[in-house]
Amino acid sequence: MATTIDVEPLSLVLRTPFTLSYGTTDVRENLLVRLRTGDHVAFGEAAVVPYYGETTERVRAYLTDPRVREAVDRDPAQLDEALDALPPAPSSFPRAALDIALHDRWGAHLGKPLFRLWNLKPDRIPPTSFTIAMDDDEAAYRERVRAAGERFRLLKLKLGSPAGWESDWRRVQAAREATDAALCVDANAGWDREAAQAIIPRLGELDVVFVEQPLPRDDLEGWQVVRRALPANHPPLFADESVQGVSSVAPLAGLADGINIKLAKCGGLRPARHMIRLARAYGMQIMIGCMVESSIAVTAAAQIAPLVDYADLDANLLIANDPFEGVTLDGDRLVLPERPGLGVVPHAAQ
């Protein structure tokens, strides 16, 4: 039976404008992919992340390429064959959308949720952390931290303020006073080597669980320099922006204690599972994260969350107009749907 592919805009509106070291966002223009085979529809999503230099036009041009149409029009049971037939992509974003949709179709064809097909135990999924963006209004910031700490055991504080590491440090102190929840921080590549060396030992004193992407994406030498200068009991350092696809894992061995895998960065579930095996072989810890994405991409990532140490899958909570339902939260516990494939359904079909 023939498969057709549709590509549609997926505009995601954030509940509150989201401030990272890259700037402030209030809407994201992602793309929705539908693979139709007879009556069945499989879903995929391409995040379009402006700070990675990607554009909606370029992602759409790839997804509507006749060679892509040809590659997806294959036996739904032959997942790898369809993935291997895809033409080279301009970036990981459209590739991830097709990988997710083809996995959804494969699982539906076999009649089971993906995590069941892979024999993964949902009770192994770590609680998701919840992200607290930067805010210059200190009282409002404390209140957001306090409220989030009532529900989530682990809060991820976004740091890397243009005002410097001292301002970041004050933010962490304020958060520490506002909640008893565990704290981790993400500098989003916003510090230089000196700032990282100054703040990381202090973060350790406040029992920060880990520090994510302290340095610019390509400064691997900096990781070495900073590690050498840190006290032995420093919090684990996780790489996020420095980790893209499978080939970026090996160069980080010995530099990063852990990696943050995101389907949008690596190109989907198949490379993500490969990266998990590779990172484990290097003794690294693993976090699974997401971009500003709907329940499609977040539910896809949650399918492999039983394999990781930390889950950072709160994006669908940050969005005001998520058109889909998939993974849900019970407190801070991710609950995977038992429907076949990804198990996501449009809200209208509830």
Ligand code: MG
């Ligand atoms: Mg990050």
